[in-house]
Amino acid sequence: MKKDLKISHPLRICYYIAGWTMVILGIIGVVLPIMPTVPFLLVASWCFTRSSPRFHQWLNNHRIFGPPIKRWEEKKAISPFIKVFAIMSMTGGFLSFFVMVHPPLWISLLVAVILLLIAIYIVTRPSS
Structure with missing residues (x-):
């Protein structure tokens, strides 16, 4: 302190x-x-x-x-429910972004890679 x-x-x-x-x-x-x-x-x-x-x-x-x-x-643990919820929310958010915004391919790929890295981080944390 x-x-x-x-x-x-x-x-x-x-x-x-x-x-x-x-x-x-x-x-x-x-x-x-x-x-x-x-x-x-x-x-x-x-x-x-x-x-x-x-x-x-x-x-x-x-x-x-x-x-x-x-x-x-x-x-540094995340509950299994929160892991599933977070990944589903990211997937839904990405699909909404892709469908509503119609971004260029490179932006879609960049966002997809970032979300994939976040999902990997979430999944690899210990479950509580």
Whole structure:
């Protein structure tokens, strides 16, 4: 925690604002099925470790948001349901992008490769 004390006050405020922004986006993700929740909460947790130990503790002990954050921080693990949901969401998002936007082939391939790399990362994480 000593390294956190070296963070300047203006930077700490930026982390605090970013943390709450991520919490709000995570809450929106609970309601909107196309938007993720946990990645935003992980970033919020990271921001709060640098700005507000009180809110970091609150987020980690939250009955809904806390468990996936703790699983990630302790084991770098993702639940099987979330893995499937994430990959299905990425696939649906890519297909929607491809059908509605009609991007040039190189952009489609670039997006497909990026999503494939993300999917590989997700699948190779331990399951919780």
